[in-house]
Amino acid sequence: MPLVMLLLALLCCAGTGTAHAGELTLREALDRASAASRGLKSASREAEIASEQVNIARSTRLPRIDLQGGYVAQAKAQAFKFGAASQETQDPRYPFFNFAVYQTLFDFGRTSANEGMARLRSKAAGYSYSANQQDLFLQVVQAYYGILTAQKLVQAARDEVTQMESHQKTAQALFDEGVVTRNDLLQAEVRVASSRQNVLSAQNEVENGWLFLNYLTGAPPDFRTQLTEEPQLPSKQDLQGNPDLSRRGEISALEALVGADEYAVKEAKTSHYPEFFAKLGVDYLSNSKVREQAITAATIGFKVNLFDGPASAARVRQAVETRSRDEERLRDLEERTRLEYAMAVNDLKVADARIKVAEKAITQGIENLRITKDRYQEHVGTATEVVDAQTLLTKTRTDYYRSVFDLQVAAARVKRATGEL
Template sequence: MHVVTLLLALLCCAVTGTAYAQPLTLRDALERAAATSQGLKSASREVEIAREQVNVARTARLPRVDLQGGYVAQAKAQAFKFGNQSQETQDPRYPFFNFSVYQTLYDFGRTSAGEGIARMRGEAAGYAYSGNEQDLFLQVVQAYYGIMTAQKLVQAAEDEVVQMESHRQTAQALFDEGVVTRNDLLQAEVRVASSRQNVLSAQNEVENGWLLLNYLTGAAPDFRAELKDESQLPKLPGAGAAPDLSRRGEIAAQKALVGADEFAVKEAKTSHYPEFFAKFGVDYLSNSKVREQAITAVTVGFKVNLFDGPASAARVRQAVQARSRDEERLRDLEERTRLEYAMAVNDLKVADARIKVAEKAITQGVENLRITKDRYQEHVGTATEVVDAQTLLTKTRTDYYRSVFDLQVAAARVKRATGEL
């Protein structure tokens, strides 16, 4: 039995050692997320699709080459009438083919406008990918520091269990001596049970945090590692400092869409302009009734739409309205980003202040608990005062750890707002 117990203990140690063999830094987590995120892979496809659309638009500058062929079987051959007589002009059954090369010579910028639309939308897709990547990084930061905070909360809850167990033993000893009533003992036992529940809740928060981080980084759900907090305390931005939004992906993407709208307006305005073209063609039709069965021709000409109802004017108005819409969206996005930045800076400053207050409060809480326990042992204080002192100390530690978490997340939000995360 002892051998089996020893083997199980060694196995658990081996598993634990494997799970925590290597530390996981925040930078490592961000790199893994960037490499394995399915959402980013999907966004990268959008970028590739947009780039291929640029290639599609560029083909309008190249000549169009078409080949067509077939076989025609008619019930009767076509013929001319000469009085009461007729003369067939073609065979009733014949093969044919057509080969043509069509090249646009000049279309008043319609082709270049279409190419510009595709190019600007391709740039917008690339900037949007950057924004998606920044969002993913912020989630990783929140999950990473969330785990570290939860681990600290587990330690605080376990310390509380130790303190409450010590208090229970003291209450048991005093009760056995007949100094205190059974209520003190029962209160201590209930508080021990409550503290153990807090440990379970904190441990569950750690496990859920790992599940989220593993999902974001593409790791197995049961992966565990030693997290390393190598970040330095963020530098507080100066008062009234204007954020630099030039690196914000969403804003750059929206600006690119506005640029695409400019080209769309230009394209719509050229719909009634003529298009000059050149065409080379070979038309073959098997016909024993004529001398020339293959016609080779070169054509230089133009084509223009003279009237298509209100469609052309409507397309111009539609393009102008789309440009105005995207310009309004750009202005709104810039304002929302400035608001996001300002709120993150405020949260950063408040979290920094909370940490300084909590650090002093922890020292005071420890001393308060010590004095309260001494008073209780000397039959001066009450059991309720001891429980309250311990609860206050645990809450102060919890506030401190959460303030540290809020500080790091707020710093990441500041960088996210400016596109520098």
Template sequence: MQKTAGILAALLLMAGVAQAETLTLSDSLNRARATNLGLKATSYEETMAQDQIDVARSARLPRVDLQAGYTAQQAAQGFSLGPVSAETQDPDYAFLNFSIYQTLYDFGRTKTRIEEAQLQRQAAHYGYSGAEQDLFLQVVRAYFGVLEAKKLVEAANDELAQMTAHRKTAQALFDEGVVTRNDLLQAEVRVAAARQKLLAAQNQVENGWLNLDYLIGATPGFRAELTEDFRIGGMPAAGERVDFSNRAEIQAQRQVVSIGDLAVKEAKTNYYPEFFLRLALDYQQNSKVTEPAIMSATVGFKVNLFDGLATTARVREAVKARSRDEARLRDLETRVALELASAQNDLRVAKERITVAEKAIEQGVENLRITRDRYQEKVGTATDVVDAQTLLTQTRVDYFQSMFDYQVAAARVKRAIGEL
């Protein structure tokens, strides 16, 4: 019966492993694009900008207004002519006003506002793309952060196993009376320290998963098998001239500069008149007159003659805002170039670190073997063994960190040129 139960348990375990979901980096990026709430919130900016286009276009359509009500007065209005007095209206009356107002020509003000709104929509679109790229980079960091943390768990497990084996050796030698109790105590302390490292590494894995789950819109308890076969190709070489036209933030800022040009143009149109057509129907209930309803048609223009120099101030403000946005564009281009150069340097250094660490691991393994043999032969000390194991563990940690730093640096290069 126990044998049958054991077989069933093994089969269930194998089935669970077989059904474990595999999560690639590409899957993670797609999940983040589809479910991340921060990115979804940013997507509303473009739809809101589209609504602003409709608002600007509304100025080309007629404005239709209707006003109606009922007025109760203390006394009716009237007039006096010598000894004769007469009322000119009823004391209480209903009224109605219906008008259609159509702008005929405003020297390009409406056209400019529509163009501004269209550029705002394009800027919002590029802003969304930039936010998406930032999210992708966060996902890359989190994804490889989990992989790195899992490797650190493996290294910590290996160190714990090695320290436990060393403790057994020290215990055996102590029992033989070959070494002092200090060697055994030192081994016990090192085992405890290795357990502490293992717990910290396991906690890092869990925290990394929580961050990754948030970014990809998964439940906090979601876990999967992560793959390490992701490679980013087609990156510019160090010193190569790069066209940053694919960088969304730069495209968005260029749209903002263009909006500044239009804002200056729009501000200047306030110096010019606006020609309009107005059709109206005015009705006022009044038993004293023969025609309570008046229909009218007006063609005219309106222009501000003096507004306290507000228009002049708005033009100056628009010019300065445009200069500010141009300076921001130049600064952004400089910062992006710096971002690319920094990422390329980190990529190069990480690649060199991988090569150095690979060689160091081989040397560390051999050093530990020799040191352990010397200790068992009563030539070396327990401190030598502990130091050799600690050095090997640190070398492995350096290798894992450099390997995943290389992947993140490659993603940063892609992010800098807007192609992640």
């Protein structure tokens, strides 16, 4: 019985404790974010809505079939007057129905323009979904490598605590021997406390990073696992001065919108053009006063708007201005994307150079700390020099880890600028 209780307790703890898994790669995190993001799901609905508009536009090429029916009850039947006499021409109560088939024969490209406009706007919605996905992926990369960087900062802070505690012991021993003043011991104790605070701050950064990554990937807030360091650096051939922007979702979306605007201008210009049509109809009205109660007729005709005030001209001007606006937006987006790409490439190169400098500086900082501690133990150096040497080493390590993070994020920004993330 006690064994059973123990097993149940362990199961309960496993169910309520922090969730763990073996390993989470960046690619897996991106896939999870793509599947879990409500923003992407909303964008996919926008694409589906736009695609249905294409079906609506295409439907105007097909015949329109209408059926109408009802029952009329009048207070009095309509009648003709012949002097003092009158003759009813209909029954006071009667059923009726109307069946009609309407087919547009020619409308000077109005239907084709509407269909082309809907098709290109559907494409624009699809490209916008791709752009939203790329933005999400960049956030995941920043959160993923932010956690890895914060974990390294925790380790650097812990190393500093170890070194400061070692210095505190040395200062205590020298103080007990009467070699140094109490100021050295107090300084060491304050520095240990400060280093422990740095550990807490770094740990908090890790926790916040996990909360954000779990939100992006749809994982529970308490999910934790092992992250893998996977370099995502582009090749030098990809770092060209004139990047290929054909995969950038926002640019493709605006290009599609400009094409849709062209169709909108064509459609607006046809508002005063006639529409030729054919119509087949059957009208039935129950009336015992007449011989023919069902009338079948076929019609070929046209209809045209002759005047609607300034509305038609305004719609044309509006369509032209909309097209000009989207063309300006497209040119501006292309320039901003090239700027974004150039800045990301510069940040990538600088981060790479900073890593190389920091790697050498860490080695020098370790040696500097060793020499300074030896000098202090030999009563040549001061406690302040030891603290400064440790602070410098921690800062150098922090700069290194930050540089690695900046390098990975800059690489992701390069890919984001070209739509290849």
